[in-house]
Amino acid sequence: MKLRKVTVAAATTLVLALTAAGCGSDGGGTSSGASSSAGKKITVGIKFDQPGIGLKTPDGKYTGFDVDVATYVAKQLGHNPGDIVWKESKSADRETLLQRGDVDFIAASYSITPAREQKVDFAGPYLLAHQDVLIRADDNSITKPADLNSKKLCSVTGSTSAQNVKTKLAPNAQLQEYGGYSECLTGLENKVIDALTTDDSILAGYAAQEQFKGKFKLGGFKMSNENYGIGVPEGSELKAKINAALEKMVSDGSWDAAVKKNFGPANYQNEPAPKIGVIVS
Template structure:
């Protein structure tokens, strides 16, 4: 088990941060200044999320934002001194997340962002705030994929920038035929139309898709716990926001808001989530 060094001064740092100047953009395409700390009430804060992951991060046709990551990010932003109306949401696709942070286009990212060694070379992570597991989604009438090894010679889809499909090809099914699309929605369409055989990513994301009204009864989870995915909130390397966000996440768990967000977003899919992880502790 890998343990982050979470400063005991996090709460104090959070309090001090409330007097700092905000830096987020006031439009969906703007960014923030490198290394700054958004914290003044009424000032904008720019947050990266997924736009196409039901239950996690979704931009609805009427322009609203829903999902567990959205709820977590909204809570964190409030602890940093920002009301929901101060948040500028920006799409953070898997392949773009490190670039968005490094360029200062966002202040932090909560976008089903699994913590790993390669990413930690480029950005810092607060959290983790959710432990998910890699799984596969297949058509409900497909009985040919019962074990991870059955993915050999199957067309396996994931999104560009995600490590999920490569993990399967490397560790359990070397003959899997990888298909990379720009977004999970494209993979889902391919799965529905039998262009691909399986979609792989985290079980939390897959459950959100399977629970949508238009897809109920069409897909099923494989039930393979292929990895531990520790979702973290990404910030710029060396940013003081890491400690402040960790303090906010600890408060969210302690006051019951984390449990409420889980129930609101995953409850309809009967997703069997893990308990809230200890902030700063990575489960290998």
């Protein structure tokens, strides 16, 4: 396991931001400077179809770990929950949304990668997940990554997960890319595909849904390390402020509470909160 650290300049910026965040604030509120943003709208990108991570429910509510993280961060930036405009951010659209200025930041199971860092900036990471597969509960033919060879493997367009399997683990897997994970799940249930691959945190959320309990199981393969970061436009001053908010979320116990709330029902064995600026490769 390798760790990639932020530069000295970035670390200095983070320290300054943390110092600023600590001045003029009470135990659970925002700094006096950030409070001036109250009432001003902020647009945040999330997933709409990932139970436990980012989900828009039929009654128009938004739930999931990323939603809770984004809401906490927005509060530290001076925005009340009612100030947040949630925008769907599919995997293939995230860089474009940030580059066009359609969103202020994105918290959407957004893994930090060198290729993406060439296009946008990342705060965090705020969660370390691992790539895994979801298969039907009665399927005993897939017990290791190599067993995915010749199997119909599904992931979403723009995701790094399927390509990771194709290039490193099972080059003969029959890759099928859909627009959303819910489409992959339907294919898996109907036996149109054999396995769905993405991060274990996302898969656990699907498997824990009431209508799917007992139908699927996680393979238990830790095929990669996925460092979830919050994407911001390149050069945005929000990066340091968001890092300060994430540090506070961990230190005041809100991070642990959000993990338990969103992943606890699925018995998801999460990693401890990662250190800001340290990427596990």
